[in-house]
Amino acid sequence: MRALVTGATGFVGSHLAERLSEGGADVRCLVRDREKAGHLESAGLELHEGDVSSPETLEGAGRGVDVAYYLIHGMGRGGDGDFEERERAAARAFARMASDEGVSRVVYLGGLGQQPTSRHLRSRHETAETLRAQGPPLTYFRAAMVVGAESASFKVLRHLVERLPVMIAPSWLSTRTQPIGIDDVLTYLAAAPETPSSEGREVQIGGPDVLSYREMLDAMAAALGRSPRPKLPVPVLSPRLSALWIGLVTSVDAGVARPLVEGLSTETVVTDGSGAALFDVRPRTLAETLRSALGEGGSLPTAAA
DSSP: OEEEEESTTSHHHHHHHHHHHHTTOEEEEEESOGGGGHHHHHTTOEEEEOBTTBGGGGTTTTTTOSEEEEOOOOTTSOOSTTHHHHHHHHHHHHHHHHHHTTOOEEEEEEEOOSSOSOHHHHHHHHHHHHHHHHSSOEEEEEESOEEOTTOHHHHHHHHHHHHOSSEEEOGGGGOEEOOEEHHHHHHHHHHGGGOGGGTTOEEEOOOSOOEEHHHHHHHHHHHTTOOOOOEEEOSOOOHHHHHHHHHHHSSSOHHHHHHHHHGGGSOBOOSOOTTGGGSOOOOOOHHHHHHHHHHHHSOOOSSOO
8 A cells, every 4th residue: 555644744644654654555755845854764755845835746746645644734834814725725735636646545634523613623624625525535534632742732731730830720621522642543544544434434533531621631640640730710811811821831832822722612522433433443541641642752750749
């Protein structure tokens, strides 16, 4: 099997390219800057330098490809009023290239959430609709927070717990979510081409734990060997102020934090498990996933704080 992986220098894409290659697939990575993707080439992966915002650069990216993974989104790359149209235009360009060059299947990873108020969550769903309408048959995975040592969401949780003895508690801390570990996400994505019944399907995926963001912070504290942090409720804390607060306390850039925070008011839980049932995947618990991510991202503490 030959696979095309977009977003191959990002969190999910880099891990997926490695997983597919280890599984015996020939992997071609679509990268915007070859010089920043030398580690992929050193690992024996083929590179195609191109940008979905410049359709002419995509020519040849899908040639000979069986499945193409679309793992691109504009989070953190500008929040002006045009970003939604840029996302749609990028998806159209990619879908047309994939159709013209004979790609058999496109696999896309978007977000969970019904009728989200977040523009970024809405845009990710619109991307799926564009790929479905204009490209090859689509498998549309939808996930909430993907937990891994390099994910922005994971870093936010960890740094909030590590750096704040007391936290402010905006209303979104009560929102329910269903996080899933990066290894489980990769297993789903890699299995899609070998699961014919997933063609043309929406596949909602999540871990076994459904909990609030407040409970997620407490779970992170437990994984770090610390006591849960006291949380002081605040009546109003806008997404902008929340993002600035997170940007000050954590290492996550405020430009990335803003769309993350905007999505936190939307419940992101699996409402239809029929798609995931097509796959032989048993996701790990949040506690297991957090401990794995902490082990990858730094040594675990030996004493409570």
